[in-house]
Amino acid sequence: MKTLPTGKSHVSFSEIKNWHECPFRHKLIYVDKLDVSEPSPYLDYGQSAHNFCEAFLTGKDPVESLVKSEEMLRKFWKDHNFSEEAWTIQNGDITMKIDPLEKWVSALHDVAAEMPLFLKGTFQDDYEVLAAEHALMESAFPESEYNFKGFIDCVISGTTGAKRKSKKVWILDWKTTNAGGWSPQKMRDPMVQTQLALYKMYWARKMSIDPKDVRCGFILLKRGAKRGKVCKLIDVSVGPKFLEKAQKLVKDALFGIENGLKVKNRNSCTWCQFRDTPHCPS
Ligand code: SF4
Numbered sequence: 001m002k003t004l005p006t007g008k009s010h011v012s013f014s015e016i017k018n019w020h021e022c023p024f025r026h027k028l029i030y031v032d033k034l035d036v037s038e039p040s041p042y043l044d045y046g047q048s049a050h051n052f053c054e055a056f057l058t059g060k061d062p063v064e065s066l067v068k069s070e071e072m073l074r075k076f077w078k079d080h081n082f083s084e085e086a087w088t089i090q091n092g093d094i095t096m097k098i099d100p101l102e103k104w105v106s107a108l109h110d111v112a113a114e115m116p117l118f119l120k121g122t123f124q125d126d127y128e129v130l131a132a133e134h135a136l137m138e139s140a141f142p143e144s145e146y147n148f149k150g151f152i153d154c155v156i157s158g159t160t161g162a163k164r165k166s167k168k169v170w171i172l173d174w175k176t177t178n179a180g181g182w183s184p185q186k187m188r189d190p191m192v193q194t195q196l197a198l199y200k201m202y203w204a205r206k207m208s209i210d211p212k213d214v215r216c217g218f219i220l221l222k223r224g225a226k227r228g229k230v231c232k233l234i235d236v237s238v239g240p241k242f243l244e245k246a247q248k249l250v251k252d253a254l255f256g257i258e259n260g261l262k263v264k265n266r267n268s269c270t271w272c273q274f275r276d277t278p279h280c281p282s
Helices: 013-021 023-031 041-057 062-079 101-123 184-188 190-207 240-258
Strands: 087-091 094-098 128-139 147-158 168-178 214-223 231-236
Touching (some): 013 023, 013 190, 013 240, 023 240, 041 062, 041 128, 041 147, 041 168, 041 214, 062 101, 101 147, 101 214, 101 231, 128 190, 147 190, 168 190, 184 190, 190 214, 190 231, 190 240
Parallel strands (some): 168 214
Antiparallel strands (some): 087 094, 147 168, 214 231
16 A cells, blocks of 8 residues: 555545545645634534434434433533524624524434434335444555545445335435435535445445445435424435546546645635635635
8 A cells, every 4th residue: 555645545535525626625634634624513413413323223222322412412512612502603704593502402303203214114114224334445446556435324225116126235324404405406416426426336346246236325314304304315326427437536536646736726715614714815
């Protein structure tokens, strides 16, 4: 294995995504090791909800798992000094209203109440959990001197759709969202879908199975959605061409990182944490 300028011999999906969005941002985060991101209630909630889902999938007692995930969420808020009442935060030109802690806790309870039934309803009662938080560390491409590293939230075997024929392996990723879920634009975003394409490709290689026998999707966990609407499967179609494109994204990113390419992409600045900071002044 060779070592990249990041000091590592592997890349992850978020690193590849960052490189394609702005190679200069990639350099700041992964080579210079700068991190100007702030703690956020959204991240804390996402981590707590993921914690519950993983515990449930690995067969832990759901009630105990919910208690632990709620404790985790409350501790995050305490450690990050968030107010327990509603407040607002400024992100560039955008002002965001933050719900009080109890609303986030209530949303976590909604996930715990609905997710187990949702999985049964979507993938049939006899679905099987094959893996939770499955670690990937696979050769980035055949004969590559670098690896791809990732964690797959959930791999299950189940049947879906009206015909409900044979079971398929499903690669699934939990995404916490607001009550409205994702916009059609976000659902179609090729970079968003690439995450699942890469997980599918590397899982299939690792398990020596044909990618056509693997399906993938995001499961949205919608905070504040009406009862019965909290979980939603976004079925993502990843065919051979998309897999080829995803593989090329990995190769291109590795080539750029290895050769120290660090051009600024000013089209990606809107939500960048380095925008108008001393690290990347306008
Ligand atoms: S502010 Fe723009 S150019 Fe600078 S690192 Fe971020 S995305 Fe790249």
